[in-house]
Amino acid sequence: MVSLTEGKESQAAKNIPRLTRRERDVLAALCRPATGEAAFNEPSSIRDIAKTLGVSDAAIKQHLLHLYDKFDLFEGEDRRRLRLANIVLTAGVISRAELGDRPSGGAPQGELAAAREAIALRNWRHAYELLSAADAEGAVRDADDLEALGEAALWVGKHDQSIDARQRAYVIHAREGNVRRAAAVALALVINNVIRLQMAPAAGWLAKTRRHLAGESGCVEQGWLAMAEGLAALASGQADEGLRLAKEAFDAGARYRDPDLRALGLVFQGVALTQLGRLVEAAPFFDEAMAIATDGELGPMATGLVYCRTICACLDCFDYRRALEWTDAIDRVSLDNCTAGFHGDCRTHRASIDVIRGEWAKGESEARLASEESEHFDLSHAGIALHEVGVVRLRSGDLDGADAAFRRTVERGVNPQPGLALLQLARGDDGGSLISIRSAIGETPPGSLARARLLPAAVDIAEALGDAVEAGNAAGELAAAADKFATSALRASAAAALGVAAGMKGDTAAAVACFRQACSLWLQVDAPYEVARIRARLGAALLRLGDNVAAGMELDAAAATFRRLGAEPDARGVERLVSGGA
Numbered sequence: 001m002v003s004l005t006e007g008k009e010s011q012a013a014k015n016i017p018r019l020t021r022r023e024r025d026v027l028a029a030l031c032r033p034a035t036g037e038a039a040f041n042e043p044s045s046i047r048d049i050a051k052t053l054g055v056s057d058a059a060i061k062q063h064l065l066h067l068y069d070k071f072d073l074f075e076g077e078d079r080r081r082l083r084l085a086n087i088v089l090t091a092g093v094i095s096r097a098e099l100g101d102r103p104s105g106g107a108p109q110g111e112l113a114a115a116r117e118a119i120a121l122r123n124w125r126h127a128y129e130l131l132s133a134a135d136a137e138g139a140v141r142d143a144d145d146l147e148a149l150g151e152a153a154l155w156v157g158k159h160d161q162s163i164d165a166r167q168r169a170y171v172i173h174a175r176e177g178n179v180r181r182a183a184a185v186a187l188a189l190v191i192n193n194v195i196r197l198q199m200a201p202a203a204g205w206l207a208k209t210r211r212h213l214a215g216e217s218g219c220v221e222q223g224w225l226a227m228a229e230g231l232a233a234l235a236s237g238q239a240d241e242g243l244r245l246a247k248e249a250f251d252a253g254a255r256y257r258d259p260d261l262r263a264l265g266l267v268f269q270g271v272a273l274t275q276l277g278r279l280v281e282a283a284p285f286f287d288e289a290m291a292i293a294t295d296g297e298l299g300p301m302a303t304g305l306v307y308c309r310t311i312c313a314c315l316d317c318f319d320y321r322r323a324l325e326w327t328d329a330i331d332r333v334s335l336d337n338c339t340a341g342f343h344g345d346c347r348t349h350r351a352s353i354d355v356i357r358g359e360w361a362k363g364e365s366e367a368r369l370a371s372e373e374s375e376h377f378d379l380s381h382a383g384i385a386l387h388e389v390g391v392v393r394l395r396s397g398d399l400d401g402a403d404a405a406f407r408r409t410v411e412r413g414v415n416p417q418p419g420l421a422l423l424q425l426a427r428g429d430d431g432g433s434l435i436s437i438r439s440a441i442g443e444t445p446p447g448s449l450a451r452a453r454l455l456p457a458a459v460d461i462a463e464a465l466g467d468a469v470e471a472g473n474a475a476g477e478l479a480a481a482a483d484k485f486a487t488s489a490l491r492a493s494a495a496a497a498l499g500v501a502a503g504m505k506g507d508t509a510a511a512v513a514c515f516r517q518a519c520s521l522w523l524q525v526d527a528p529y530e531v532a533r534i535r536a537r538l539g540a541a542l543l544r545l546g547d548n549v550a551a552g553m554e555l556d557a558a559a560a561t562f563r564r565l566g567a568e569p570d571a572r573g574v575e576r577l578v579s580g581g582a
Contacts, residue, residue: 019093030043128158166185166189242268274316290310316453354366358561395570430464512542536555
């Protein structure tokens, strides 16, 4: 092995920086040649490190750049990889276990040892291939290896194999009286079933977990049970109970120094507060949880859940600015499969942001890919992604494409509203669209964010039908929601709705004032399609007031944006308005 010869390296070895879990993986792979019999004259190449960790060369280059900065190995120094390896090995930054020292042995024991190493590095595909091969030979009999097979199978979308392996591990723990481990595996099986929308088996495994832990106290598994029960409470609308249980989980995570449980306790306290309408209180919980997750210290399941719940909550709350900022943060750290969490889920949320920002081609492409990825992992996010595809197709005038996307959304257990009602309206089914949106609104709690998401479509449909009372009622409820939740996008939607209602009552001056306010707010959100729609309405109102010059400017701006986005039906509507055809 090489030795340190330069003072700068000696000094760096004395000042070891804080490393993320993934950076330690990279360093271990970098220094792995030191464990062989040959002299260590050269550390692993970038390509070898990438192959070991199951990621791209670009991801490894980015990690190494961060490590060079942390160890003060600046640009221009010769052979920085070798110098970094010198520091790491001499200072004992990486343990022999992390370097991969293990007993030699042929298959299947060699496969199991290599699989355990792949699991530690979160190289799920390689781990699954090795463990499934060993299992086929009857070598996977230990509960720990069965749990590892279940974990690897989950992350490569092999749900049947994951469930089978975990059930076998559960039987071993239960038979041996290892109550806490049995409970932990039962909770993992809850997750297996929930993400495939198999709620009855999920409830059964949750009941098993409760039974195992009924006589236990003072253990981290109790905290994980509280977390699972908190999720169930939130899913059923019991926000107060969900908040209590999320706090209990957070406390257990802090007490037992479980960072995954602590971060999840934070994020689900945020979710509960959001459901309760306490958005200002919720924001710090989301931000702290995301700061922990982006540091790379959480396991893959916790990482994915924190990302997913935070961005979902931001979108549900119309807090598009925070969603955009955290999406950018996610992109910066999502260098490989091991830090990004749930790929289909994260891509789904990025697609939603792209659509809001007017990047429709990119958003639709991302949404289609997200749907394909989520098909193998989380069916609900496959449905959410398909709804985004439907929205883009609808706005582009491809009604058949929108119909196909919304039908696939339903097949995956996700409500296709309000897109479906707006599709019915676009096809000329005015009565059907009104029934559809009324039904969707009636199924959501009054004063909720979920209901607020449907109300703008109700205003659009009422406007098309000429129903001033219906439009006024929906606009009033949306305004109340905007006062309650106070995000810019929701306030913009409410101002636009009030403008429509005022115009339908004949108060054009009030409509103009509302539309100007809505335009200003949508500009702050950076939502070009919504801005263009408001400009079109504002231009029409100004025409009614006789202010043709101002109207022309607004209509020209709207038409230009619609054409740029590819919103052909809207562009044609503006053209008809300008030519006096509407």
